[in-house]
Amino acid sequence: MRFRTVLLGLAALFIAFNAAYFSVTGLSKLFAGASMAVIIMASSLEFAKIIAAGFLYNYWDKINKALRSYLLVGVFVLILITSLGIYGFLTSAYQDTSDQLNVITKQTEMIDVKKTRYVEQLDTYTVEKLQLTGTINELSKGLANNVIQYKDKETGKIITTTSRNTRRSLETQLEQSKEQRDEISGKMDIINDSITSLELKNLDVQASSDLTADIGPLKYLSKITGKDMDIIVNWFTLFIVFVFDPLAITLIVAFSTAIKVDRDEKDKKKISEDRLLYGETPEDKTIVKDDDNDWESLRNTGLDDKLTPENAPEWFESKLDDIEVTDEEVVSPSIPENKDLNNDGIITPEEERRYYETTGWKNAYQGKSYFLHPWFDWKKQERWIRDSDAVRYWMSNMGGTEAALQSYRSKYPTNFNTKTY
Secondary structure (H helix, E strand, O other): OOHHHHHHHHHHHHHHHHHHHHHHHHHHHHOHHHHHHHHHHHHHHHHHHHHHHHHHHHOOOOOOHHHHHHHHHHHHHHHHHHHHHHHHHHHHHHHHHHHHHHHHHHHHHHHHHHHHHHHHHHHHHHHHHHHHHHHHHHHHHHHHOOOEEEEOOOOOOEEEEOOHHHHHHHHHHHHHHHHHHHHHHHHHHHHHHHHHHHHHHHHHHHHOOHHHHHOHHHHHHHHHHOOOHHHHHHHHHHHHHHHHHHHHHHHHHHHHHHHHHHHHHHHHHHHHHHHHHOOOOHHHOOOOOOOHHHHHHHHHOOOHHHOOOOOOHHHHHHHHHOOOOOOOOOOOOOOOOOOOOOOOOOOOHHHHHHHHHHOHHHOOEOOEOHHHOOOOOOOOHHHOOOOHHHHHHHHHHOOOOHHHHHHHHHHOOOOOOOOOO
């Protein structure tokens, strides 16, 4: 077995195992009331699915249509079940993440609500402080303009003075306004400190959870696509489901194909080594071609002794067309002498059969392989056991098995006085 075939098999088994694990786990969560029973049932179905897929590929032409159809439908339904299990596993995992994210979101929302209240109070105090500042300015102006003028009766002069009562009243109001302003300023400082503390707490909640970093790419995709994060996760989950289990089954089939290809190459190499060992060359094999041009090229290469009317009928017919026939002569194909056992010019069915059983079975049949002849006896394994094409046909169409093939090959060839392939 080639190294690439081994890697293909390992990849197929690894993906199939993971698909089965995720599917079984997902199904057990869907039916949590009987999780152990579901695990046993789903595991057996997963194993049966892989075996059924391999069996269908290797014995497709050997099983009846009813069994083939049932297994095909069964494998397809099991792929759907596995995909649903994987979907359930992945969505369940995301649901846990979503619940944790909701907890963090609610915590941040509560912090934001408190912050909003403090901001509203801060705005109220800001307005009140502005009003007090305006009042203080007005009282200061009033205190500066507290002037009273009157005419002295004795001298008749205009006297300018200030009102003590008014001044005292203005000073009292001004002092009270300044005290209120200072009190509001203190409250505003406290509120600002509270707002800052809440903002830091909000950042700490988000930074202390690894979940925020894990879902960062999902948030980014949700932002640039304009879709909710649940929809983004559902898309990713469906992509994984559509690829996972179908890829596992495909790789199982590909692994079976690779094994067949490696086995055929090994068989051909063994046949070539056997021929070289017993002094034969590749040209000793009967040449069968379907194209007339190919027959002509073979004849030009000196292999014309391998061309007979039996294995190259098209080439001989083309040559008959090239013969000029006059009115006085009639050209007809001559009867092969090796079939006419009594040399009477007539080949009887008995002579035809005897010729086939002794020598004719080696010849091609209607331009095709010799083993396709209806008289070919598959029970005489020595005739085909070393021909890889015949072996494949026997296993695909004659009900042959690998065990029987190995048994035959352990017996043949035992005598190399004659060709057995």
